[in-house]
Amino acid sequence: MIIIDYQSIIQRSNKLVSSNMDGETVMMSIENGEYFGLNSVGSRMWELIENPIKVNTLIELLLDEFDVSREQCEAETMEFLNHLLDKKLLTIIPAK
Template structure:
């Protein structure tokens, strides 16, 4: 998925093996596998929380636009870029094995 386009119906979930903590309203994370640290920020942290259970990109955008003052098009651009980064770092997984909970 790292080099592919992310579609609205793609489903993602957190990859296991990361330590996450809140620091001054922002989420920071360390990958157990790589030892890398990440500052997800406040909105990135919210996306991370939402991805605790499998969620489609479309649902992520709908949730974020209802919680923050952002239009859907801008939100989609930011969410897709963020998910691409998380995917590149193997912090999230997607694909056929990931199903949205009903």
């Protein structure tokens, strides 16, 4: 089982087609044809993980943009990222 931690370098999968519609993102998996929808916060996170980024950097960016406590941001970000990983919508970049 792959575990995401704060030092993990992550990037969204390139095996998706996605589109932004009125601040929300709609995606379709090329592999299995499954559709996914993200609200405005999830859509912003999706934008931020287009390129490789450390999880702790992602959290810092979200804290700068949204009025949320660090604890809530960390918990919800990790939950979201693990969900993306479970659905094969996220890849972890091996450390060099």
